[in-house]
Amino acid sequence: MSQESTDILSPDHFPPPVPWAPAAVRLLQGIVYHDDAGDAWERILAGLTPLSDYFARIGLMLVVNEEDGFAYLRQIDSTVLPPDYPPLPKLFRSVRLTFEASLLCVLLRDELRRFEEEIHRDGRCVVTQASLLELWQSLIPGDHDAIRSNRALGSNLRKLEELKFVRQFEKNPASWEVRRILKARLPLAELERLRVDLEAELKRRAEASDDAAANVSTDDTAENSDD
Structure with a gap:
């Protein structure tokens, strides 16, 4: 040296x-x-x-x-920035969430808003993974396997935990605290925009799932006719 x-x-x-x-x-x-x-x-x-x-x-x-x-x-x-400041490189990179993680953010943000409006302003907003799973399965088309859905939900919750959007509250039965940073990361205007985009994607996936099911039914009919 x-x-x-x-x-x-x-x-x-x-x-x-x-x-x-x-x-x-x-x-x-x-x-x-x-x-x-x-x-x-x-x-x-x-x-x-x-x-x-x-x-x-x-x-x-x-x-x-x-x-x-x-x-x-x-x-x-x-x-x-003031004009005399030199060009500064970005320190933080944008994290692009998957469709499923984005959908989960919307569900959690709704839970947080409901908690603050209907229950009380203070305290922790804690939701059970079981209750989230019901909402999750009702929205994801074509996924009726509860074990597989719960595994996917848990994986996405852990991704959001890395971003400090949630924190595991209890392990058994599994429950999660929704952290209030979600209000800053997903304000109401952005929430509604994201909700519209996700609803459009859900509709597209549901239609694709219906088309796939119809094709399978048609193929089965054709095979039976050949017999």
Whole structure:
């Protein structure tokens, strides 16, 4: 290692420590909730101004929802950055959800909205996997195998858990907490747009399933005629 590199890494060249540094690292890792282990949430609230300034310099916006208890980073559109800012590469990549995962997001978002409107604003929105399975099977055309459907549902729930949209509440019987970040990721206007797109896709799949069943019936009739 060169002398120059050694000097840069020496303790004498480090800037003074800041109390919000651990919170900054946690935010770069993903969503931070008020009930996560550790004190990241408290550090975020205590260091809102320096954290916001720090992230803005690298093209990121710190979003803090104190009411629902979560914080996350969002990429700032390059068109709104000051003209003297250099072009900044994107830090976050967009995650494209599958049709099934998107459908599950809509179901969970509806559960969260119903929970907040009809029950109470505070507390955890917890849904059982069994109740989700009933909705899931009613929407996915041609899938009447409960075991296979439950396996597919569980797989998609785990994908959403990686994104911190849900968190497993209990394992047996399986239940899931719907996290309120879904309101930020899927606001009502976006929810309705996505719902229209999904309903159109469901209709197309149902029609395709009916056509396939009709073709099988026609083939069976032809075979019987030959006999």
